[in-house]
Amino acid sequence: MAAGRFSRIIKDLINPKPPKPPYSHVVQIGDPALRAKALTVEPKELGSEHIQQVIKTLVKTMRRYKCSGLAAPQIGVPVRIIAVEITKNHVRAHAPAVVKAREMRVTPLRVFVNPELTVEDFTTIQSPEGCASLRALTGIVERYRSVTVSGVSPDGERTEWRADGWAARAVQHEMDHLAGLMYVDRCDPRTLEHQHWALINARAGRFLQHFDGFRNRQWGLFL
Template sequence: MAILKIARMGHPVLARPADPVADPTAPEVRRLIDDMTETLRDAAGLGLAAPQVHEPWRVVLYRLPPARSDDGRGRPLTVLINPVLTVEDPTPITEWEACLSLPGLTGAVPRPRAVRLNALDAEGRSFELRADGHHARVLQHECDHLDGILYPQRMTDLARFGFVDDIKRRLAADQP
């Protein structure tokens, strides 16, 4: 396994739709998943899409620690191949997001409250899940990478976009 270089905003691989994976069980896909797993752990992120590591395939890995999940249960490392998202509850919820491809930056991003996801796992088996709250946000963020979209493109107020440290100071100053 290897730690892969993460593409940063501005790299063309992040701006194009990713290609579907023809065979989820192919050795090169298995190797990519292993390398992405090691890269995600090293970067301490919640999710990673193949385009972020310079591979234009529709592959996502994500995890949701219990402390970051709305239900407190979390979600283990999960592989999504050729995922398709469908909005189930379009009610917009705006929360702060960050991204391994935009190091040091954060922004307030409105996203639908709940989604349904259909995908293949690493063995090529089809599955479906429903997610709401932060889980839905993580899925939407990672799947956006597969369509060449970065979270600033979803923002409606660029005044709420900036460097993490500066935003934290500003938010702390606004607290009573």
Template sequence: MSAPAPTLSDTEIRDLVLDLLESPEEIAIVQAGHPVLRQQAKDFNGQLDAGELDAFLALMRAVMHAAPGVGLAAPQLGIPLRIAVLEDQWPIPEEIGAAREREPLPYFAIINPVYQGLGEESVPFYEGCLSVHGLQGVVSRHRRVRLDWTSPEGESLSEEFSGWQARIVQHETDHLNGTLYVDKAVTRSISFNQEYAQYWAAPGVENARKGLGF
């Protein structure tokens, strides 16, 4: 079943963004069950001018850092636009980094992104989501992908990603299609953060497979 189209007009979307930019309150990340997370986000086609877009991207990046997370899509702030920010600079143990092919990912913003899996290889790992607070689940994703997107400056870009970077790309782009990682997760693997940290936070998923039976 495909995700429904957003119901807001371009003017209404712009007004929501301006409200966020002017809000004196801490910006909340919307959680699973909010309808915007289950809609197809609209293509960005100039709903925001250059200054508004820059300010919105800066806000998204700040919210992502504060969460903390490695990616954030506009729908996670209640905005149904095909925009996301990605950045992974968090220090991690060397063993986990090697097992998950997790290399630092410098900050960048993607507009109207589309990814395509490259090759046959897929890799299962635990992942979480800032919009599914408190849970982790094993998701099998393409090990390599090609991402096509538009930069905030309007440049058409294409790049290949692998390992954990490819996982971030897929996770955030899925958000723009109304898909959450739990839709693709192995149901028996789903764990609360405390149980994940206590039992299953090994570099791979073999212990979880044996212990949880998937």
């Protein structure tokens, strides 16, 4: 009996069972959830244990990966839920000139279920974007300067928020995820670059890239 349990433990260590969504990690490009059109959360489902767990895991994973935004498809659940949060550390990670140019401001946590987007300022700004689902790459993307996002809060209340600058960019980026789009679908491919290309050269290719979120030091670029 004890030998059987020991055998199963060893088997699980060697070939662990894959977790089920919602994941506590961010899925990577190639995962079907990133290309699926996210489903609307029905009112009767909002208070369910499953949807509330998705929201809780989404926020926890966003913070673990130090993202300024995350969408439910990025944790393997193709439903219409997004979260945005720009922390002091996100802002402090950039030079004052960059913060000013990108209009980066501390933004408290916002979670939207079934969000809808309205453009408020059709002025467009080109700026580098990255994505936690496409680690270490960035590309120049053109986004509207100001948008309003409306939807339902996790508590079921109607909510609306006007986002400007970097926050508006984060919202548009996450809304793209709900449509099965990624920033590489919008950027000029000639602007794509690996954030650590110089370091990789300096180390003669000896470079280890992590996907667990804890080692991500690129504050504010991953969305």
